[in-house]
Amino acid sequence: MDVCVETSAIIAVDLDGTLTPTDTLYESAVCLLRNNPANLLALPFWLLQGKAVLKSKIADRACLDVTTLPYNRHLIEWLQQQRAAGRKIVLTSATDRRLAQAVADHVGLFDVVLASDGTTNNKGVHKRAALDARYGAEGYDYAGNSAADIAVWAGARQAIVVNASATLARRAARIAPVAKIFPPQAITLTHWRRVFRLHQWLKNLLLFVPLLAAHQAGNVGALATLVLAFFAFSLCASAVYVANDILDLESDRKHPRKRLRPFASAAVPIKLGALLGPSLAAASMMLGTMVGSAFTRWLLFYFVLTCAYSLWLKRIALVDCLTLAALYTLRIVAGAAAVAISLSFWLLAFSIFIFLSLAFVKRYAELRVQASAGSGWAHGRGYAVSDVQFLQMLGVAASYAAVLVLALYLHGDTVATLYVQPELIWFAVPLMLFWVSWVWMKAHRGEMHDDPIVFAAKDRASLAVAALIALCFVLADHGIGG
Known part of the structure; x- marks a missing residue:
């Protein structure tokens, strides 16, 4: 006008x-x-x-x-x-x-x-x-x-x-x-979806892993409890993502892709985030108390650890990746607590190694982006761009250690008692070897998303491997002729 x-x-x-x-x-x-x-x-x-x-x-x-x-x-x-x-x-x-x-x-x-x-x-x-x-x-x-x-x-x-x-x-x-x-820029549903990081809620499906590992997928009551736990964890995660995005404003604005995030671009005002974060956290804890006290304690620990990560731990080299691996594993632990299932050492060991590898993939991909932008350091992180090859080495080692843990677990006596044809699960080992190698090859080529979980959810090869591994476990559980 x-x-x-x-x-x-x-x-x-x-x-x-x-x-x-x-x-x-x-x-x-x-x-x-x-x-x-x-x-x-x-x-x-x-x-x-x-x-x-x-x-x-x-x-x-x-x-x-x-x-x-x-x-x-x-x-x-x-x-x-x-x-x-x-x-x-x-x-x-x-x-x-x-x-x-x-x-x-x-x-x-x-x-x-x-x-x-x-x-x-x-x-x-x-x-x-x-x-x-x-x-x-x-x-x-x-x-x-x-x-x-x-x-x-x-x-x-x-x-x-x-x-x-x-x-x-x-x-x-x-x-x-x-x-x-x-005229002002309108806040769209896309902006809110990105504020809540709805795609990241996929990670909270890890809560269901203990139930599946215990062969209790048909337990309707436990499934209902885990659905409630899923939303409690998801709201908690969104609350932390809001806080993390606000604290990371300066770093995100120096990143070629993260600068477009709603808070970094100011498409959504910071003051709304300051109100939204605590509200989501409170709603999460309310749902958590409905699941049970044991679950709520792990949910609270997850919240405290993620806050520590956002404020401090993410700036410490290597500690940040170990923390990310722990946060993934905490979802499995919390899922077990929600339905009172004991966790095996093998499941915990496998999750720590595989998620540590994915954390290294995340940092490796970020450093590759920083290198292409001509930066010598990852802003707000404890890494120099020159650390990229070292992180690749650590990440590949962690991924192969995860596959080794899986192979040792399959060799144990527990598998023989749980599955009708346990030998069929052995096909999961080469499939996992292929997938971790595939992820690192894509990262090496510069074709990795900032978040490897998001990459896996969209990558056809990753989805095919996940389906084949699931098929191996189903066939082993029921038998080929079952």
């Missing part, structure tokens, strides 16, 4: 939600949490001293990399055209002046920066007063996005509405002529 009215030589532009679709205060708070979670205890005391003080204190301690922030490309292109036409561009923001200045230096468009200074929160009427004092009433056009900007538009010659709802745009039009509208 464009209105042909007299324009001011000055365009004042808001930062949060306008120049960038994200909120730099929330972004800085995330940095604070990531660097030292203990700092969060001081936030209420800083807030009691006023928002300007809060923003100043956070800016003192948080090192937000403004070069990684998402920016409103369409607005910036339009501002470049206006500046080329001789108009003066002013960045006016409620964020702390140091952060606003860093953004202005990075974007390279602004002649003046007006922002909060540790005493005055440059928002709403305070922002209007600062602009009026410098350029006079109606001496500027103003680009904003929120209800707080109504007070500023009331003093502007023209309103430029950015990333705002239709209702707010109509309110702005009643106050000042609207010169231009930059």
Whole structure:
């Protein structure tokens, strides 16, 4: 929408939600949490001293990399055209002046920066007063996005509405002529699917493994319990994915593919994630208590370990992969606890080795991407790109160790008592050898997804191997002539 009215030589532009679709205060708070979670205890005391003080204190301690922030490309292109036409561009923001200045230096468009200074929160009427004092009433056009900007538009010659709802745009039009509208990006079902990581819920099917291994697949009561456990684990996992994506904003934005994630791209606001994460965790624990106390303890342990991984462990080389393997195995342990089934040493040993291999595949694939992007280090991780061959060696060794454990298990006496024709299961060994070799070959070729589980769920060869292995166990259980 464009209105042909007299324009001011000055365009004042808001930062949060306008120049960038994200909120730099929330972004800085995330940095604070990531660097030292203990700092969060001081936030209420800083807030009691006023928002300007809060923003100043956070800016003192948080090192937000403004070069990684998402920016409103369409607005910036339009501002470049206006500046080329001789108009003066002013960045006016409620964020702390140091952060606003860093953004202005990075974007390279602004002649003046007006922002909060540790005493005055440059928002709403305070922002209007600062602009009026410098350029006079109606001496500027103003680009904003929120209800707080109504007070500023009331003093502007023209309103430029950015990333705002239709209702707010109509309110702005009643106050000042609207010169231009930059429509908001809608949050779609695809965005929410990616926030919840619904495809990752496939991993929670591991909860059913103990029931299948115990030959109790026909136990309807146990199956119903595990279905409830599945959703409890899935909601818990989604809660952690939300937290992890928020904590990983800076790293994800430096990744060629992860930068498109909903929180990294600011398609979904951080504040929604801050509300969604705890809500999902609470719902998960409520479902867990319905399954049983033993399951709930493992679910809680899984939650604590994933939080530790997100905050700290994922930055420690090798420990991160061991933790990922443990998190996969915990699903099997929790599934056994849910239906009171004892786990065998062989199942636990096999799961640790196979999931450790997949964790190494994940890191190997990520390092390959970083190498192709010309980076020397994996941001937010404890690995150098030069570690890629070492991880490949460890991963291949772990995968073959898993197959060895499977072969030793099949040689034991337990198998003979559980299956009618146990010799048929031996076909699973070469099938597993093929699959782990296939996964590593695809990773070596650079054809591996960031998550090997997602790769396996979409890869035809992997699906065929899974079907054949399942057939081996079914035939061994019933016999070829059964």
